[in-house]
Amino acid sequence: MSSERDTDRYRSFTRRMLVLGGLKVGLLSALAGRLYYLQVLQSAKYTMLAEENRISLRLIAPSRGPITDRFGVPLAMNQQNYRVVVVSERTKNIPETLDKISQVVPLTDGDRRRVMREMQRKRRFVPVTVRENLTWEQVATLEMNMPDLPGAAIDVGEIRYYPFAEATAHILGYVGAVAEAELNGDPVLSLPGFRIGKGGLEKFHEKNLRGTAGTSQLEVNAVGRVIRELSRDEGQPGREVQLTIDIGLQQFCQKRLSEEQSAACVVMDVHTGAIYALASHPTYDPNQFTMGISAELWEELLSNPTTPLTNKAVAGQYPPGSTFKPVVAMAALEAGVVGPKHTVHCPGWMELGDHRFHCWKKGGHGSVDMVSALRDSCDVYFYDLARRLGIDRIAEMAQRFGMGQAAGLDLPHERPGLIPTREWKKKALNATWTQGESLIASIGQGYVLSTPLQLATMTCRLANGGHAVRPHLTKQIKGVATETTNWPSLGVKKENLEVVMAGMNAVTNIQGGTAYKARITEPGFEMAGKTGSAQVRRITMAERSTGVKKNEQLPWRERDHALFVAFAPVHAPRYAIGLIVEHGGGGSTAAAPIARDILLETQKRDPGRAAVADAPEPKAPPPRG
Structure with missing residues (x-):
């Protein structure tokens, strides 16, 4: 009887081992199949996703095309725009940094409130513009005092300039920030500080003058901080428009x-x-x-009985x-x-x-x-x-x-x-x-x-x-x-x-x-x-x-x-x-x-x-x- 019971136990144990072994083999086969699917069949897809997590593609605003008179004299051109920015993670006391900047570049209470508001909305490593259109003297003074201005830096962009000012205002018009109603799906219009033609030939020839945005491939870490620039395409600057005007x-x-x-x-x-x-x-x-x-100036122009804004x-x-x-x-x-x-x-x-x-x-x-x-x-x-x-x-x-x-x-x-x-x-x-x-x-x-x-x-x-x-x-x-x-x-x-x-x-x-x-x-x-x-x-x-x-x-x-x-x-x-x-x-x-x-x-x-x-x-x- 004892021998028969031992034989039954052995057969029962063997069946359990076979079932468990089969389950293990099945699970290992499924895992191997999944790995094969992910690493071989779907490798291209997941490689791309991994690269997208590592690489950030950012647009570069194109340089606006110049406008010239019939002899090539510039009527609308771009000039460098120097601005002072602050990165909040690089300074322990933002108000103190702003106080020191204000000794060189006058800041209003409105400027300070705007800066603090933007810093709360953006990540700590993203620079926030404090003031734009700085003079050479202001740039030089700030650069000399950078050791005492933690978190501050000088950034360079472009600004539209009209060398003949009032003489060409009604012909050229002007550029301004993109209004919400003017967004048409073109991603370049969403770039911070991007400006488009608001009147005159700046508006009429907007497509010719705007150009095509470039791209910058940046390597970023898990939180989005830039590590280095991998590649850069400057895009196409706007086309030059020559007028019949003398x-x-x-x-x-x-x-x-x-x-x-x-x-x-x-x-x-x-x-x-x-x-x-x-x-x-x-x-x-x-x-x-x-x-x-x-x-104040806008209201003054609107209320002028001789309508200076009307061509x-x-x-x-x-x-x-x-x-x-x-x-x-x-x-x-x-x-x-x-x-x-x-x-x-x-x-x-x-x-x-x-x-x-x-x-x-x-x-x-x-x-x-x-x-x-x-x-x-x-x-x-x-x-x-x-x-x-x-x-x-x-x-x-x-x-x-x-x-x-x-x-x-x-x-x-x-x-x-x-x-x-x-x-x-x-x-x-x-x-x-x-x-x-x-x-x-x-x-x-x-x-x-x-x-x-x-x-x-x-x-x-x-x-x-x-x-x-x-x-x-x-x-x-x-x-x-x-x-x-x-x-x-x-x-x-x-x-x-x-x-x-x-x-x-x-x-x-x-x-x-x-x-x-x-x-x-x-x-x-x-x-x-x-x-x-x-x-x-x-x-x-x-x-x-x-x-x-x-x-x-x-x-x-x-x-x-x-x-x-x-x-x-x-x-x-x-x-x-x-x-x-x-x-x-x-x-x-x-x-x-x-x-x-x-x-x-x-x-x-x-x-x-x-x-x-x-x-x-x-x-x-x-x-x-």
């Missing part, structure tokens, strides 16, 4: 306009549409926006006044309703129904034909043309000459102006057009609105033989030309253009012309033009009976706008100008002399053919801080 002429225009309270002008090439100067006064310093403008050359919409008359004359000649010898007697007014429409000259101009009507700016003559033409034919010709529509300028915020029609009034005001409104429109008043850019474009198309040039500011982008000279014809007759140009020549070069006193007297540089004065207030019959107040008797806001358009030289037109002096009074006295000075300077500089050697040098950056 910065020397631009400065001249800005300075000349600054003698008035508010004014704007555009100087163009009549054949190519290149803009050589585009000035708006008053202006501002775009460098103040680069690092973030103060609330009046492209966004200011004004009644063109009598500068609109050449378009009305072209409409009448092209429609065949009158010929150049058509004569009208001007007693100083015209009656239409029970309304009397006055000429600017109280006693009238007597008998005038088209050339003399343009020379004297006779309102009654153009009332007569408007009565024969109707508003729709006037509007069609105005649109052909670039008015009442945006030109598609390579600059944001261009406004279209307004050329009214019967259909427009019905849709916009649900009212019927009246013949009296056509008379008012014929002298550039009523609903008619234009910009200085449109006035310059209109003048170019008159002076170049009737070709539809379009204004533009960009000459080339990194060596690739963007200009064209192949402009379509407007389909107007040469002989009709010559009549209108003869009238504009008489304005400035025939005694009695409204701008004869403002003519260019230097031989070979003579200009032809057209004056304009646009009322901004209604003159009542009672005031007319007692005597209309002169502009100098009125508050500035109630004075007429002064306008002038011109081209030069007379016998071989090359340059054109559209100019307004807000509330300047008469076009002949306020606007024409400024346009004369600018057109004379333009011809002497001759930017269309001038050599690079004539270009001015940019100003050196001012001391920073």
Whole structure:
């Protein structure tokens, strides 16, 4: 019995050993299989994950592309931006370090609160910016005192700088920090301190100027501290944008306009549409926006009644006044309703129904034909043309000459102006057009609105033989030309253009012309033009009976706008100008002399053919801080 029991125990033990041994073999096989799967079949995946845990890929902000004038003079450039930073793990007493820094670089209570707040949000080894845009003296002093500034260090970045400041503000705009609404998925926009174009050509050419971000591969430890840089790709800097602007002429225009309270002008090439100067006064310093403008200065700019932030050359919409008359004359000649010898007697007014429409000259101009009507700016003559033409034919010709529509300028915020029609009034005001409104429109008043850019474009198309040039500011982008000279014809007759140009020549070069006193007297540089004065207030019959107040008797806001358009030289037109002096009074006295000075300077500089050697040098950056 004992032997049988021993045999049963042995068999039971053997079965348990076999089961346990089988389980062990199974577990070892599973483990081996898993190891084979992880180390052989999935090795590439886990190698990559391990590398990602060890290597941190960080973006490097690209260098923003420069903007230059037509001769290569820098208008927007990058300069080094020195800043002082603090790493909290390297100092035992952050407030004490900030106190010592403030002895060299003034710090406000707001600066201190910001630094402490950022240090609480970031890891202790991440540097926090204390102040940017340090001067050379501040950098040198801080470097000398680094042993006494635990945790502090000097870092170097880039900042946008505009060497001609106010002279180019309305053309270039400025750069600023990326707003939340401007984030579009491009990771470079999320980089700390990254700035993008906020206005002007900085905004229009943002994609060209921004460039492509680079990358830096950094080896980091388990908590993310950088151990060393493994590789670096600097990316692609932004592309250079070269403008048609002549910065020397631009400065001249800005300075000349600054003698008035508010004014704007555009100087163009009549054949190519290149803009050589585009000035708006008053202006501002775009460098103040680069690092973030103060609330006080921003409020001051916004509350200024002369609107320095508005580019009046492209966004200011004004009644063109009598500068609109050449378009009305072209409409009448092209429609065949009158010929150049058509004569009208001007007693100083015209009656239409029970309304009397006055000429600017109280006693009238007597008998005038088209050339003399343009020379004297006779309102009654153009009332007569408007009565024969109707508003729709006037509007069609105005649109052909670039008015009442945006030109598609390579600059944001261009406004279209307004050329009214019967259909427009019905849709916009649900009212019927009246013949009296056509008379008012014929002298550039009523609903008619234009910009200085449109006035310059209109003048170019008159002076170049009737070709539809379009204004533009960009000459080339990194060596690739963007200009064209192949402009379509407007389909107007040469002989009709010559009549209108003869009238504009008489304005400035025939005694009695409204701008004869403002003519260019230097031989070979003579200009032809057209004056304009646009009322901004209604003159009542009672005031007319007692005597209309002169502009100098009125508050500035109630004075007429002064306008002038011109081209030069007379016998071989090359340059054109559209100019307004807000509330300047008469076009002949306020606007024409400024346009004369600018057109004379333009011809002497001759930017269309001038050599690079004539270009001015940019100003050196001012001391920073």
